[in-house]
Amino acid sequence: MSGIVVQNIPRAASEVIDGLAACGVATVHEAQGRTGLLASYMRPIYPGARIAGSAVTISAPPGDNWMVHVAIEQIQAGDILLLAPTSPCDDGYFGDLLATSAQARGCLGLVIDAGVRDVRDLTEMRFPVWSKAIYAQGTVKNTLGSVNVPVVCANQLVNPGDVIVADDDGVCVVRREDAETVLSAARAREANEGEKRAKLAAGVLGLDMYNMRVPLAKAGLVYVDTLEED
């Protein structure tokens, strides 16, 4: 089942992808029904990056980055590399040379459920990475994996060509075929949020804005002046 490179993967329209990037992880995740978040241990190597792109997926053996080289050839401009090891591993599969190569082909960043290294160089290059670890441990090039097959990465299923959205809040996957619908929902949500934010900033309470007082009372919420000690 490993040893396969799929060369032709479908991708979402670039304007849809760009729209999702602008919305960001939290909004996109809400817009698609609170699904798609990768595990919270996936953290950016530097703050401030916000990207979206089509996933070029890599399934790789523990401690073996041979398939990263294979995957880079499959990159189109606007893609994001996403690597899931076949068993848990923190090794540094990826560093500045691979980033140089990926960036030269238009890759926007890397999402890796393992380690990354050369993070000072990657930061200077503005090549963002979301990883489980920062670890300089080197890898070998002995065993095949696959490229552009479905993978489970940080507890989420990712298909090649799915849209990956990543920012300081983490990483979210959007099914390619749902991307346009999710973008609409995300934008509706955002429009909505601007108005809410203005009200809240003006001192209106969420309790009133969302009409929570009646349901809270029905649920049994009791207001007391002070807490009686026994």
Added chain:
Amino acid sequence: MSGIVVQNIPRAASEVIDGLAACGVATVHEAQGRTGLLASYMRPIYPGARIAGSAVTISAPPGDNWMVHVAIEQIQAGDILLLAPTSPCDDGYFGDLLATSAQARGCLGLVIDAGVRDVRDLTEMRFPVWSKAIYAQGTVKNTLGSVNVPVVCANQLVNPGDVIVADDDGVCVVRREDAETVLSAARAREANEGEKRAKLAAGVLGLDMYNMRVPLAKAGLVYVDTLEED
């Protein structure tokens, strides 16, 4: 036992609270006998913030942030929200809308033994958060918790109105009724530290400044030139 909102909580004097903020977590913790530190996994979302305020406490069910809205109404200027889930949870209970609302009421920041999201926005707003996780996972609004009851947060008991001190070193709780005494001890310690720092910077050794050589010798410390191999 849940479903209670205590509306009237005692608070320490604001000049005492501000004094504790200026001293910072490490000094305050030492000044009160090395007690009060929340667990070390409580980390700030951005570096450099140093605050102190009165705790408005929230006991919330896992994955349910209804009580945050209730708590915001109870905030007075200078307060800090502090949320403890009733079972361990990393969900993102709090984001930029809630921060806008809390900030509008004078809230100085959030301490949460769970997740937070929209951290890029929160950073731009300079609304500091100390959390267990950064995670965009959304929450529901179905189940009651309580506001301004005693909670255990990150392995420390916090009563409503206790003083929370937070900076890059983490978070420390000071009992409201001890706040003034702790401030005095902290200031004494600080005065003391300036003098020590100057001596140490000038090359005086701690061994001499603290008169450690005799007790070390008594304890059996032996100086050798080189380590003999067996």
Added chain:
Amino acid sequence: MSGIVVQNIPRAASEVIDGLAACGVATVHEAQGRTGLLASYMRPIYPGARIAGSAVTISAPPGDNWMVHVAIEQIQAGDILLLAPTSPCDDGYFGDLLATSAQARGCLGLVIDAGVRDVRDLTEMRFPVWSKAIYAQGTVKNTLGSVNVPVVCANQLVNPGDVIVADDDGVCVVRREDAETVLSAARAREANEGEKRAKLAAGVLGLDMYNMRVPLAKAGLVYVDTLEED
């Protein structure tokens, strides 16, 4: 076996040490055959520092920093303090006063398989620390440990006088007696990397640059157009 201070330790030549600092952790680690990395949980308190120095080692009981004071007297300019607790501990053994004292003696930084505190001050002082935790928890001064004995720190053996290299990728130890050889290998690797980087930036694929296509085919790699669904 504890209670010993070794006063005379061998050190590598300063130009060798400086050379290793310039190469950085990932390169040095590769150059010595992918060995010597401390565990990936050892993280810098601020980004951007890159140092190398001779290890002054400390073996300390849990929650007891008496030996740090003893160790500081043993520091020579260009040294790095490295502390390993005798059982796992996250307490804050080290803060700004100790850093002031260490810096006054020429210490370049601290590597500690435990906690550190006063990180805002340490950041302002540009005294870099790689630690397992940031935690303000104070320590006592009751029990002896040892200084300049071999220790296991974050899963690596470190002898006093070994060269410690540390940067944003983590921490690597180089045996003192191997330092010169490792530096040569690291420099060769670096020279090599410049050329590779230029090619990759120009769009040459690693697949071609490293002649991977034949071995990949031999290993059984198959390219397909699309993934057939069952």
Added chain:
Amino acid sequence: MSGIVVQNIPRAASEVIDGLAACGVATVHEAQGRTGLLASYMRPIYPGARIAGSAVTISAPPGDNWMVHVAIEQIQAGDILLLAPTSPCDDGYFGDLLATSAQARGCLGLVIDAGVRDVRDLTEMRFPVWSKAIYAQGTVKNTLGSVNVPVVCANQLVNPGDVIVADDDGVCVVRREDAETVLSAARAREANEGEKRAKLAAGVLGLDMYNMRVPLAKAGLVYVDTLEED
């Protein structure tokens, strides 16, 4: 604040304590409104023990078990020792000699948010322990803590004299003053459970027994024959 031994603590009535033991952790926890559980990392050293007793609490420095000796003198028949370190520590504070001494005074077991050792001996003695770790690492006897003061243990506040219930599901604390009420609620719950269990064993569905079908439908639950693929 440390260095105190409280010699006279209130205890719940022994028949109440025995009743809580018979109910077990899960039932007692539910009966008091889903509160009081210690963290899930507190695990028994052998399966099958189910005990309840009055807490003799110990606040101890990391790696220092001096206070355990002090606490044993305070034990009355039917008590349970409960130790919380003042900072996280896995050291083995307790082994077969201390267990022999505690058992001789009528102690029923130990709950420790740290390590335990000699577990083979403890198992043979049928002295049950719930701990965070099994670790032979020895401790020192240098620094005071306190006995019979309120402590936070594995994320729960425990007062001296509170009732500790422990079994294969973990550990639950019941406030001494609530013990009788909680026992009544737990027994009511148990009576109730026998009947429910019989129905469920006979094939009645919870959906029907708890009348869930209408609220599920109202909440929007949809039954479909097969999952349509997009």
Added chain:
Amino acid sequence: MSGIVVQNIPRAASEVIDGLAACGVATVHEAQGRTGLLASYMRPIYPGARIAGSAVTISAPPGDNWMVHVAIEQIQAGDILLLAPTSPCDDGYFGDLLATSAQARGCLGLVIDAGVRDVRDLTEMRFPVWSKAIYAQGTVKNTLGSVNVPVVCANQLVNPGDVIVADDDGVCVVRREDAETVLSAARAREANEGEKRAKLAAGVLGLDMYNMRVPLAKAGLVYVDTLEED
């Protein structure tokens, strides 16, 4: 996307499922190309159980076990319940009452990426559970999830009707449509293993039995008498 119950799921033939149970996790995992293992933190509540069955999947909100009741109605004899929370949660979703109900419908066991409770009762009932935690924390019944939809559980994709194999080594998922092929491969492997085991027990070395000496030498393995010290 939540709030769906799929009532009609395909299942593998029972003799295939029974065959997989007999082979066990390690063999089945190897037979399907080293894929399908759930994360190693999924541990059995008691040793010795070895089962296989068709997955009835549950996607449930954190701390809410409403869907477990819904799922039990969908169980056929020989099924295994498999629950994945929509965000990480250790709460005890499942205890002896639910087990009684599930067992009455022919359920063989539970695989849950969360907590379980009443483990003493479950052990006595011989109802095996593989879980992430043992934790008595109760749950609510407020929010919908789904039953018999694809879920990611402990880092593996599981479709309803996939075959779950579980024993002391952990849990492995086999795609329903591959079950027969995997069984053949597993049996071939087992036949093979008996012969190998006999040889190894007789003292034949794996080095010789697998003809490893030549490839090891080619890879550069060097035998030396003693390790020269530098």
Added chain:
Amino acid sequence: MSGIVVQNIPRAASEVIDGLAACGVATVHEAQGRTGLLASYMRPIYPGARIAGSAVTISAPPGDNWMVHVAIEQIQAGDILLLAPTSPCDDGYFGDLLATSAQARGCLGLVIDAGVRDVRDLTEMRFPVWSKAIYAQGTVKNTLGSVNVPVVCANQLVNPGDVIVADDDGVCVVRREDAETVLSAARAREANEGEKRAKLAAGVLGLDMYNMRVPLAKAGLVYVDTLEED
């Protein structure tokens, strides 16, 4: 530095090794000055085993068990295999076939800072294993490591031929050249313990037996009747 097999390693005398096994981990660890314990995450796959033997060490790449086959040839009766991966890995390097082979050569057990599988079979064979994980994930045989070189395993340095002591409390390493001295100290300690145990069982307090009352009072311990509330 990898790719080496050392064939001739020194071993301690078998009667010394057997003596250390009889003493057990906690006693041996104390007898050698509280040193030598492997990390507490190293747990036995079944309770009750207590062994000691000479370490045949394996340094292995992540996910590659080729060197285990090489190591088995180096085993002499009474040896214990000890494997340390070169980067953290939970894969199942070892199962029942390898255990059969090792046992045929007189191997007493395995200590592995990684995963093990076939634990039901290993339990039936009474081949004890102390491991970081139980995980069926298979490994490859592509990359060399070394056999009988010094390794750091679970945070302890282990030299080939060092004595490994393992029981329900964990694993302890004793330097080969210190084994006899440590055994004497351990036996002295044990003799001592029998007498202490008898006194404690008879109700003598540790406070009196160890003459702790005076030093406790000197350290400032205060006995109070009840805890005054503020």
